[in-house]
Amino acid sequence: MGEPARTVPRLLLDRVARTPHAEAFRHPSGDDWTSVSWTEVAGRVTALAAGLIGRGIRPGAHVAVCAATSYEWILADLAIVCAGAVTVPVYPATPPTEVVALLRHSGSVLTFTDRPLPTAPVLHLDRLGELEAEGRRLLAADPGAVAARIAGVTPDHLATLIYTSASDGTAKGACLPHAAVTYEARAMARLGMLTPSDLQLLWLPLSHVFGRALLFVGVHLGVPTIVDGRADRVVQRLGEVRPTFLGSVPHVLGKIRAGVESGAADLGRLRFVISGSARLDRPLAEWFEGAGVPALEGYGLTETAGPCCVNRPDSRRLGSMGRPLPGTQVRIAADGELLVRSPAVMSGYHDDAERTAAVLDRDGWFHTGDRAVVDDDGFVTLRARKKEVFKTSTGKYVAPVAVARRFRALLPGADLVVVGEHRPYCVGLVVPTSGRAIPPAEAAAAVARLNAELGRWERIRRFTVLPAPLPPTEVDAHGRPLRERVLARCAEVVRRLYEG
Known part of the structure; x- marks a missing residue:
């Protein structure tokens, strides 16, 4: 031919x-x-x-x-x-x-x-x-x-x-x-x-x-x-x-x-x-x-x-x-x-x-x-990964830093660690960034507003609020969570979110 x-x-x-x-x-x-x-x-x-x-x-x-x-x-x-x-x-x-x-x-x-x-x-x-x-x-x-x-x-x-x-x-x-x-x-x-x-x-x-x-x-x-x-x-x-x-x-x-x-x-x-x-x-x-x-x-x-x-x-x-x-x-x-x-x-x-x-x-x-x-x-x-992005097990990209940035704008005094690599959906850890505790209802309202802005594959299906700010070893020079360190310490918390 x-x-x-x-x-x-x-x-x-x-x-x-x-x-x-x-x-x-x-x-x-x-x-x-x-x-x-x-x-x-x-x-x-x-x-x-x-x-x-x-x-x-x-x-x-x-x-x-x-x-x-x-x-x-x-x-x-x-x-x-x-x-x-x-x-x-x-x-x-x-x-x-x-x-x-x-x-x-x-x-x-x-x-x-x-x-x-x-x-x-x-x-x-x-x-x-x-x-x-x-x-x-x-x-x-x-x-x-x-x-x-x-x-x-x-x-x-x-x-x-x-x-x-x-x-x-x-x-x-x-x-x-x-x-x-x-x-x-x-x-x-x-x-x-x-x-x-x-x-x-x-x-x-x-x-x-x-x-x-x-x-x-x-x-x-x-x-x-x-x-x-x-x-x-x-x-x-x-x-x-x-x-x-x-x-x-x-x-x-x-x-x-x-x-x-x-x-x-x-x-x-x-x-x-x-x-x-x-x-x-x-x-x-x-x-x-x-x-x-x-x-x-x-x-x-x-x-x-x-x-x-x-x-x-x-x-x-x-x-x-x-x-x-x-x-x-x-x-x-x-x-x-x-x-x-x-x-x-x-x-x-x-x-x-x-x-x-x-x-x-x-x-x-x-x-x-x-x-x-x-x-x-x-x-x-x-x-x-060299780049700050992961894939869920459904093959969709999630940019956790970008999602967290949106969340911070919705709930000042808090940050979000997004989890979902190799998982079918995302969950999150809501982290206080000041001395003020984050009421669960306030966090839930912020997550709901966040999800309304996100693609289906990025949405936070479940979350938990951590009781205190992260230790200095788990944040960068700007005070943002170091995801890998946070997830290593909170592995059991994440496991329960996926089993809940």
């Missing part, structure tokens, strides 16, 4: 040319499933792309998608890039005020959505038929409209702009060119873990790079994909549709283990699972290993377009992030920071030269902000 596809539209068209009638996706339809071929996918995508062109979407325009993972999400995404535009995914649980801010910052001119949004213009995913009809009318008059847009897309053009949290709680938009997205698909394929005879279950948010990387490797290899973004259905689906692999976060892997142990579920035909977005606890990894379904942990960031390291069925080491993907280089800086260089690394942060310069050096190395070691066999193991 010639040179490998280096744009997302070519990735799709090459797949259609190779296996036009093979199953591409299977998605819920009432109480049943609907299966579609690659030819059917291409037909709908072309019509939708033409509809976007007819509505005035120009090459390079930014078009957002704020919705749960679904087959319609995929159609919208592929239509956007086939119209020569740029997909801006927005995590669907993002608070409405932040959605508006992201759309404004990204310059998005249209938003596909499955929910009410305080912004316009929007195009609801359950009404794609209207856009398709418009597109077919345009194609009847100008049959080459979409083909011309696809021909104008180059590997260096932007494919997607994905926002991720900074350590100060603000969002930064990683610019990922078509070359980065398609390299990631090819590199994952070269691992030899997947073949067209596999069956993927894709439930991960397509607003994040992990889910999108699994989507595009499926397109590249022709792996049929079951699409159902409802995380609470994953355990049920294992026995119902019997996928051979899935990508997941540790929190859902824990649900799978619980379902199997209770007898409510089985692992079906699973050969392995790929775990990402958050650290995988060793006991859970060992359980899957003992069940004959390795949980293959990997590591990647929004800025690397997906996994840059991953364990493989024939080459894995528990506790590590695995080895780099083909074509990806890693090295450890003098201060222990993990650096990554590959064709998948972003071109920079949208409209933010200062932040871009801080993480991308002149030699093309991306500074991840994580400390790690690389052993003699090339396995990468994370050691600590």
Whole structure:
């Protein structure tokens, strides 16, 4: 078929040319499933792309998608890039005020959505038929409209702009060119873990790079994909549709283990699972290993377009992030920071030269902000965070310093130590910072006001008020809590919060 596809539209068209009638996706339809071929996918995508062109979407325009993972999400995404535009995914649980801010910052001119949004213009995913009809009318008059847009897309053009949290709680938009997205698909394929005879279950948010990387490797290899973004259905689906692999976060892997142990579920035909977005606890990894379904942990960031390291069925080491993907280089800086260089690394942060310069050096190395070691066999193991941010077990970033800063503004005379790393939700320790004791009702009111400002994944589910200010050894020069020291001393208090 010639040179490998280096744009997302070519990735799709090459797949259609190779296996036009093979199953591409299977998605819920009432109480049943609907299966579609690659030819059917291409037909709908072309019509939708033409509809976007007819509505005035120009090459390079930014078009957002704020919705749960679904087959319609995929159609919208592929239509956007086939119209020569740029997909801006927005995590669907993002608070409405932040959605508006992201759309404004990204310059998005249209938003596909499955929910009410305080912004316009929007195009609801359950009404794609209207856009398709418009597109077919345009194609009847100008049959080459979409083909011309696809021909104008180059590997260096932007494919997607994905926002991720900074350590100060603000969002930064990683610019990922078509070359980065398609390299990631090819590199994952070269691992030899997947073949067209596999069956993927894709439930991960397509607003994040992990889910999108699994989507595009499926397109590249022709792996049929079951699409159902409802995380609470994953355990049920294992026995119902019997996928051979899935990508997941540790929190859902824990649900799978619980379902199997209770007898409510089985692992079906699973050969392995790929775990990402958050650290995988060793006991859970060992359980899957003992069940004959390795949980293959990997590591990647929004800025690397997906996994840059991953364990493989024939080459894995528990506790590590695995080895780099083909074509990806890693090295450890003098201060222990993990650096990554590959064709998948972003071109920079949208409209933010200062932040871009801080993480991308002149030699093309991306500074991840994580400390790690690389052993003699090339396995990468994370050691600590350099940046003040953590991930919950659901794979969402939380900036504890930024959350605490908001809390201090709501309750003067108090501070907040946020806990949640490797946990499904956050809890907090309310710390007096003066001689005045903090009444629990006053703390509760402040936490409630704080939660109203936060994303669902950042909210403080439970808290306790410490009886006295922190000792001098547990605060910095500005009097702010040293989280690691506080958490080490208050480990039992935190344990009770999660058991309560």
